[in-house]
Amino acid sequence: MIVVIDYKVGNVKSVCNAFNYIGCDVKLSCDAETIDKATGLVLPGVAAFGCAVGALGTLAQLIQQFASSGKPLLGICVGHQLLFDRSCEYGQNNGLGLVCGNVIPIPTGRVIPHMGWNLVEMPEDMDLFAGLSKAKHFYFAHSYYADVADKNAKIAYTDYGFALPASVQKENIYGVQFHPEKSGETGLKVLKNFAKIAERNNC
Amino acid sequence: MLTKRIIPCLDVKDDRVVKGVNFLNLRDAGDPVELGAGYSQTGADELVFLDITATIRSRKTIVELVEKVAEKVFIPFTVGGGIQTIEQIDELLRSGAEKVSVNTAAVENPDLLTEAARRFGNQCIVLAIDARRSKQKAEKWHVCVKAGSEPTHIDVLEWAIKAEKLGAGEILLTSMDADGTKAGYDNQLNRAVTDAVNIPVIASGGAGTLQHLYDAIIDGGADAVLMASITHFENYTIKQIKEYLAGRGIPVNL
Numbered sequence: 001m002i003v004v005i006d007y008k009v010g011n012v013k014s015v016c017n018a019f020n021y022i023g024c025d026v027k028l029s030c031d032a033e034t035i036d037k038a039t040g041l042v043l044p045g046v047a048a049f050g051c052a053v054g055a056l057g058t059l060a061q062l063i064q065q066f067a068s069s070g071k072p073l074l075g076i077c078v079g080h081q082l083l084f085d086r087s088c089e090y091g092q093n094n095g096l097g098l099v100c101g102n103v104i105p106i107p108t109g110r111v112i113p114h115m116g117w118n119l120v121e122m123p124e125d126m127d128l129f130a131g132l133s134k135a136k137h138f139y140f141a142h143s144y145y146a147d148v149a150d151k152n153a154k155i156a157y158t159d160y161g162f163a164l165p166a167s168v169q170k171e172n173i174y175g176v177q178f179h180p181e182k183s184g185e186t187g188l189k190v191l192k193n194f195a196k197i198a199e200r201n202n203c
Numbered sequence: 204m205l206t207k208r209i210i211p212c213l214d215v216k217d218d219r220v221v222k223g224v225n226f227l228n229l230r231d232a233g234d235p236v237e238l239g240a241g242y243s244q245t246g247a248d249e250l251v252f253l254d255i256t257a258t259i260r261s262r263k264t265i266v267e268l269v270e271k272v273a274e275k276v277f278i279p280f281t282v283g284g285g286i287q288t289i290e291q292i293d294e295l296l297r298s299g300a301e302k303v304s305v306n307t308a309a310v311e312n313p314d315l316l317t318e319a320a321r322r323f324g325n326q327c328i329v330l331a332i333d334a335r336r337s338k339q340k341a342e343k344w345h346v347c348v349k350a351g352s353e354p355t356h357i358d359v360l361e362w363a364i365k366a367e368k369l370g371a372g373e374i375l376l377t378s379m380d381a382d383g384t385k386a387g388y389d390n391q392l393n394r395a396v397t398d399a400v401n402i403p404v405i406a407s408g409g410a411g412t413l414q415h416l417y418d419a420i421i422d423g424g425a426d427a428v429l430m431a432s433i434t435h436f437e438n439y440t441i442k443q444i445k446e447y448l449a450g451r452g453i454p455v456n457l
Contacts, residue, residue, distance in 0.1 A: 011327075013299045017274050048324045078324065090321060108401075111205075111426060113326040113372050115403050117248055117456040118205045137206065137456040139248075139279055141301070141326040143372075159204055182279045182301060184243070 002198060003038035005063070005079075006030045007055040015044045015076065018181035022188050024195045032062055040198025041066050044181075045078030049087040049103060049144065052078050053094070060096060067098050072172045072197045074128075077142060080168070080175035084146045099170050100150035106143055110161050113143045118158045120166045120178070126154050128167065128174055128193050136186045138166065138178035145177060172201075206456045207420050208248040208427035209444055210405060211434045213238060214255045215284075218264065221255070222383065222431045232435040235268055240275040242434075246441040247278060248456060251304070251375070251405075251429060254284030255350060262291070266298050273299025281329055281375075284350075292319050296327060304329035304375055307348040310355065310362075313369050320370025325402075330371035334359045334392055335379045344378075344392055351379050359392070360399050367400045374400065375429065378408040385411025385432060393423025405429050413439065413447040420453055 004015050006028045019026035019042075027034060035041060043063060045052050056063075067073050075083045084095045087103030095103065106112050117137040122129040140158070148155050148165045156167040158178075168175040174194065180187035213220045213235055220238050221229040232238065239250055252272070254265045262285070269282055282295050283304030292303050309316050309330055319328045333351045337343035344359040363374055376396055378389035388409045397404045406425035410416060410433050419425045433439050445455045 011296045011299060011301060013270075013297060014273055014277075014301070017299065018277055021274075021277070048321055051322055051324075111403050112401060113403070114205065115326060115373060116205050116208050116427065140205075141279070141372075143324075143326060179279070179301075182277060184278055188277060 001038055002026045002040045002042060002195060003035055004028045004042045004044055005035070005059060007052065007059060012044045014181045015042055018188060018191055019195070022192050022195070030059055035062050035066060038066070038071070039202040040072045040074065040194060042194075043073065043075045043079035043082060045076060045080075045082065047078055049078055049081055049089040050091055050093045052082060056082070064096055064098070067173055070172050071201055072174060072194065073098075074194050075175040076181070077177060077179055080177050081144065081146050083168070083173060083175045087144060089144050098173050099148065099153055099168055099175065101146050101148040103144050103146050106145055106160070106164070107162065113141055114160050114164070115141045118160065118166075120156050120158045122156050123154060126156055126167065126169050127197055128169065128176070128190050129156065130193050132186065132189055138180070138183040138187060140166075140178045142177060146175070204454050206248070206454045207425075207448065208405075209416075209441055209455070210249045210251055210427050210429045211242050211247050211441075212251040212253065212407065212429045212431045214253050214431065215265070215268065216255050218268070220435065222435055236271045236275060238435070239272050239280070242441065243276040243278045246445060246457070249278055249427070250276065250280040252280060252282050253304075254282070256284075258285075266294060269295055269298040269300050283329070283331055283375075289315070289318055289322065292323065296323060302327040302329050302373070304331040306331040306333060309366065310346060310348050310357065313365070316366055316369040316371050320372065325370050325372035328371055329373045329375050330366045331375040331377065332359055332362065333377050333379050334389075336389070336392070342391055342395065347379060360395055363396050363400050367402050371402060373403045373405065375405045375407060381409030382407070383432060384409055387411065387415045388419040388423055388428075390418055390423035393419055393425050397424035403427065413444060416444060417448060417451055417453065420448070
């Protein structure tokens, strides 16, 4: 069972809808026991970073525990940014510190937010992108991004006048800055891949 | 490279998609959920649903519609029409909308943009501007509110710049003069606004031919183009639109 963290902010339903649509057993929850039983955990996010941190509250510790159990964790958009050390969106806020790096503003000199479909170059060794061709379009909507500093992380980039990290993988920790639940068939394939990783891990 | 977005707009009245000319003379275009799912499957980049009744009764209906759409549509969609409070924005986002658009409420209470952006992030706060060309001055437009029924003295450019500072993450810019005419977008208006702000601008109102879409992107500087009549009544498919634009060198997600 995939558990999507319900932290009562923003559009968390779409992620559940997408997992339902691809035939996955999914539950929206903020209950410690349910999270503990999950084969895979998804941290969604449509909110400002600080607001998301505040809304997470004590759930943060549960997510960190889950991550250290070795079961797969997927952060989406702000959920992806929360995986990192800290962000400066509307003041300094600490993230979960699961992947090294800070969340910083997209450099000026271009339209911000970075909004719409951009091409992601996908390295072959990133499990989330298994079975997809080398580059695909995904839907982005953000003004800040995670500047990945972790030497042990694999990174997929998109071009927005600079190489913008679009996805990160560090052992069992996965993050996507784009919205797979809003990226049509390609996005659904990424969620299917995550579900497979969770299933495999459970065997 | 970021692609230009093709966005069909679904005006919803009494559970049906309708389309008018200059905001009047409505014509039925089908069921919103079916039409939305169809667009999602045929390659639209995004959808906009506008509740053009926006009454207390329709509030509940639109939340139910958002829930139904979100079960079938896996591309982003914006919901607008009569949204006034943070609580309404919260409810719509939680029901599955990716973004909400506000017009009248933001004009009456600009702090709404700031508060909404702080809470939900500015990427999901779309400012809708209904612009009417000034009869007195060339290249001047003023903002209209209440579904276009009420003109104000607010200058469109000044409002767009102010709204960006307040927290709007995107502007949905509709030319009321061009809307539904199929005579082309108002690209003087589009260019004036896209040059003035740094957030994405969706050009809206007047699409009739593929050339019009190209012109809104090249002459108007639009990041995305909104259309209704030319796709609802199947003059063009999304694929035809994208192939045409790609053939003329515009980056699209084909």
